[in-house]
Amino acid sequence: MRDLDLRKAKIHLAGFNQVEEPIDEFIAGTFDEWQSYQNAKNFSREYLISLIQMPGTKRWLFAGVYDQLAPTKRPADTKTKWKYTYRHLAGFEELEGRLILEYARSGRQAYVYADKVVHDMRVHSLRAKRMTVGDFPGFKAVDISHRTLKVIVKEQIDSWRSALSSVAGVYLISDREHHMLYVGSATGEGGIWARWETYAHGGHGGNVRLKALEAEKGSVFTNGFYFSILEIADKNTGEKQMMQLESEWKRRLLTRDAGLNGN
Template identity: 85%
Template sequence: MPELDLKKAKLHLAGFNQVEEPIDQFIAGTFDRWQSYQNAKNFSRQYLISLIQIPGTKRWLFAGVYDQLVPKARPEGKRTKWQYTYRHLEGFEELEGRLILEYARAGRQAYVYADKVVPDMRVHSIRPKRLTVGDFPGFKAVDISHSTLKVIVKEQLESWKAALSSVAGVYLISDREHHMLYVGSATGEDGIWSRWATYAHGGHGGNVRLKALEKAKGAIFSNGFYFSILEIADKHTGEKQMTKLENEWKKRLLTRDAGLNGN
């Protein structure tokens, strides 16, 4: 694409915003929508090239190129935020989600002129396939965003479903936007899988304080939710015993007094 002159392009170096990891949005297929919401008119050149930080590294995943960038004001109280409409340019699909660049950015700078920084980048690697949700990593390693959970449940990913439906357990929801925790437990024939599927479909899972968050914040209330597993148990463990284990974790993590548990 010869008309893609770097002097006409801005880079969006998308990193953790204290609530969400943009790489989770990419995996979930919602990155374009997520990126369209901005606190200022950040996309000021003809083209936008988006790179997503691979958490904990100086590596960046190529997400795409955009043009026809038009901001629309979104007043929020005394502040004005912006939502962009734009076109995701075709022709780059072969590298989207595969090309990884290495670049040590200065501080937390997220919006930079492409011609100023691209000379300092180098190709780290090209993945054999587009980045997607990986296989189940083991119970201790689970720490997934709500958007990723929705993908796992929607696609009925086999390794995740097989593992999560094989055990009962006590799980943790970390609300990283409000810095609060919720502890829950799952029993029954399909174990943790069945319980987490309710969160994938509705977000609040029927829990009183989570429903209150939804009422206060609207559809975005679960954007900062991350799911992990505190303890697993045999699927045939009785509900009474699981409730006891759940209560012990609530006590340790203070989720009744300073968290999202209402009972």
Template identity: 45%
Template sequence: MTEYLEGRFDSWQAWQEKKNFDRQYVVSFIKTPKEVNRWLYVGAYAQSGSKPHSIKGVVYDLTLLPASLDFAGRLTCSYERKGRQAYPFGESVAPTCEVYQLNAEKLHLSEFPGFKKVNVSFGELARIVRQAIPSWRAALENVAGVYLISDQLDGKLYVGSATGAGGIWARWCEYLNGHGENVRLRKLIKEGGAARAENFHFSVLEIADTHTSGADVLLREGHWKEVLLTRLHGHNGN
């Protein structure tokens, strides 16, 4: 599901450890989380060959069929998969696969909840940025301010600020590499690996107009660093 929400499903699916897709068409479903026997339909693909992967397995040439897009991300089916076969043939699935629900809109991440309720994980932020979800972008792009990164692994905090064009949105986009070029966070990622950033959560402490002077925003950033002791006990180095 993560790969689908991040827009990486097609490339993720194309690589297979074994030759699982040696048929003319591939119809793709994703098991929905926290629901028994529910599968989200994400599209039908034409298969036109494969080539060996440079390290392991094969990479298929899959072309998403335009006619399948109307229901992709909207249609949920009910199907009980029996046995351990990960890639069953369509003729074995069709007799017991039924339409469970058809949503009006394609599945996507939640809409912007308001500045006081923002608390997103690194993974969620990455999906929001990659999909450029309109409500999130519109809200964060039009404000400067002070934000907080909380490290769920060790409890340490990092206070940062954003000013100028693009506001908080532009600054948070820079964190897709895990550290946003911050010295201490970069060291943390270097030592712990890219997965270390998965422990970060992002929230907003206060907002300001994007025309607010950088000096004023930095003063507010300094205030929060003192209040939260992020220089002494957190990830802030200055």
């Protein structure tokens, strides 16, 4: 691993932006693109060190060191003002996605000078392997982004496929960008896995209001989607009974009146 003059480096403390979790972007392989969009010229030193917050903790995953930081002004009607081009600086690859630091940042400060804060950071751990999608955590703990779902389906991760294909159930899609909910159900031989595969491949899954959202927002409409499970059932549960369970959850969560369910 090479040395780095911290007086020439700035740290990006990448955390939840009210829509996306940067750790999801990292797992999906899209973090570099996600980070490149900035509302100001935030990468103002020769080098950039990127740390990604582990949700709900004071721990940070090392994502890499970058140089050749070149900002380009974006059109006035775009969401972010600047787009950076940069490259991964060689010599740190063995730590990317593995090194975890502990640091209590001040408020929501996201851009700090490396030489000013490095003494307040300590090494928490070094993962044996690069951070990726973990094994299936149990039905109650499922809360994954659409990007992560696409990775799970693309890689056919066995623990997820086995668990989700073994049950029918009622699931929840949380649109965290627009603060709306959608309740759906899955039955049949493929269980929840087969239903969620359609979202991984197409986004809207054939749902009327989600189709409308796609027509309005384009392919980025799923950026704020998170998937969780409300209730599981035996795969032999009849479709009529599953629809009753789904309807009850729609009533409780008001997803017909104030959400994304059209029926």
